[in-house]
Amino acid sequence: MDMDVGSSKKRVRDSQKSRAAILDAAEEVFAQNGFAGARIETIAKASGYNTGLIFRYFGDKLGLYSEVLKRSDSEVSELMVNAFTPLFTDEAAASDADHFRAFLKGMIVTLFDYLLDHPSLVRILTWEMAGGWEMLAKTASQFPTENSERFVAFFHKAWTTGFLRSNFAFKIQFSLVMQICHVYLAYLPLYQMLLPGEDPAATGSMAQAREHLVNFIVAGMMTEPEIAEETT
Known part of the structure; x- marks a missing residue:
């Protein structure tokens, strides 16, 4: 039971860390290129996470921009x-x-x-x-x-x-x-x-x-x- 709780907390921390890294990278890419010029692939590379995770967290580029x-x-x-x-x-x-x-x-x-x-x-x-x-x-x-x-x-x-x-x-x-x-x-x-x-x-x-x-x-x-x- 304790192991399950610990594992759950780690998943939450990992999720928070990855979301923050993606948002940081997205902010820089949107700042450099504007919404129209920003590419999810560029944000993924800058954040160190794949595009699939970005879409999972934020839905689409507009959802990411909104966040x-x-x-x-x-x-x-x-x-x-x-x-x-x-x-x-x-x-x-x-x-x-x-x-x-x-x-x-x-x-x-x-x-x-x-x-x-x-x-x-x-x-x-x-x-x-x-x-x-x-x-x-x-x-x-x-x-x-x-x-x-x-x-x-x-x-x-x-x-x-x-x-x-x-x-x-x-x-x-x-x-x-x-x-x-x-x-x-x-x-x-x-x-x-x-x-x-x-x-x-x-x-x-x-x-x-x-x-x-x-x-x-x-x-x-x-x-x-x-x-x-x-x-x-």
Whole structure:
């Protein structure tokens, strides 16, 4: 009996290891070639596992692509929820300008740093953007929405309190934060051409860029303190 349990646990560990290796390889191949240019055979070779196992785990190429995106979405959601759950449970958080400003800054930093640490995702999103988000549209229904809805509701509450400049679609306002971070990082090669004597990708330059984006986004989204006070 103990041997059966041990064998079962080993199979689970082996399955988790092989799935992770396939997802890692797939992320790199999709980043390099986009969805259309990626080949299951290439992913199999890069992962060290055969195509049969890939089809067994993920069904087809779209299923594999969806799991790559869902893994990143899950990681981002976990980071965001862990960082900001205290604010969601504090009824006064969206009614206090300093709390909301700290929330917005923290959200920008979290998303920027995640994308900076995951350049393959930046490239995949760039491929998606170039293709009109066609493949993401085919998988979007598989993504959980409860966490993003909490952030959207938080934005709405901040608007009613007078901290946001606009009541323009809160879901888009929330989404734009990640999109601005993504576009900056996707354009790094262009910035390197525009600034040949500098290195925009250097650690110090990236920290400066992050600070600039934080200030840029916060100033664009939030009202001035005196305006917020008059509104409330």
